[in-house]
Amino acid sequence: MSGRSIPPTRSGLVRASAQLGRVRKGRELLDRKREALITELFRSARPALDARQRVEERAAEAYRVLLEALASHGEASLRVYSWPHRDVELELEHHQVWGITVPSVTSHTPIRRTLTSRGTAAPAVGLAAAQTAAEFERLVELVIEALPKEQLVRRLGAALRKATRQVNTLQLRVEPALTTELSALKRMLEERERDERSRLRHVLRKRERQR
Secondary structure, three states, X not given: OOOOOOOOOHHHHHHHHHHHHHHHHHHHHHHHHHHHHHHHHHXXXXXXXXXXXXXXXXXXXXXXXXXXXXXXHOXXXXXXXXXXXXXXXXXXXXXXXXXXXXXXEEEEXXXXXXXXXXXXXXXXXXXXXXXXXXXXXXXXXXXXXXXXXXXXXXXXXXXXXXXXXXXXXXXXXXXXXXXXXXXXXXXXXXXXXXXXXXXXXXXXXXXXXXX
């Protein structure tokens, strides 16, 4: 803050003191928000980590089965079995957590399908290819389930970083600068008052001598 930002008057001192009070109150509110975000982040981290671990475990199993299917049928045959492609639609609902908008999946296109719904005949496909399709469908379900938990943790982390930067800026830069400026202004006004009193005493003594 510049030393010229506060007018060197009593009214300027009052306004600056009120500004310092608002800065301190804002920093306290941000501190409380940061503590709440930390609590929420720790509470949300475990479900997100568990969901991610389930995804990783299912992915490992799905790719193991995929390798077996590749060994049995070859890549060209598996590409044929994968048709037709389809779109998966999600319906999202947004809610607020400490002012952070977080999505949740309320419904989605059914992921798991039977051989008939896939449009393939069981004898033609074979067990390995059918099992691969089933494993990856389960994997997609877990990914959809994990996404909102992952998003919540990411957004809580981003909000926590932002609140921490704001607190540090207020506590380490704005508040000390304003406090220093106020102290300098108080000294300046006190010196002015002493000078005024000194001049007044000098005038009074001069008048008394003239009598």
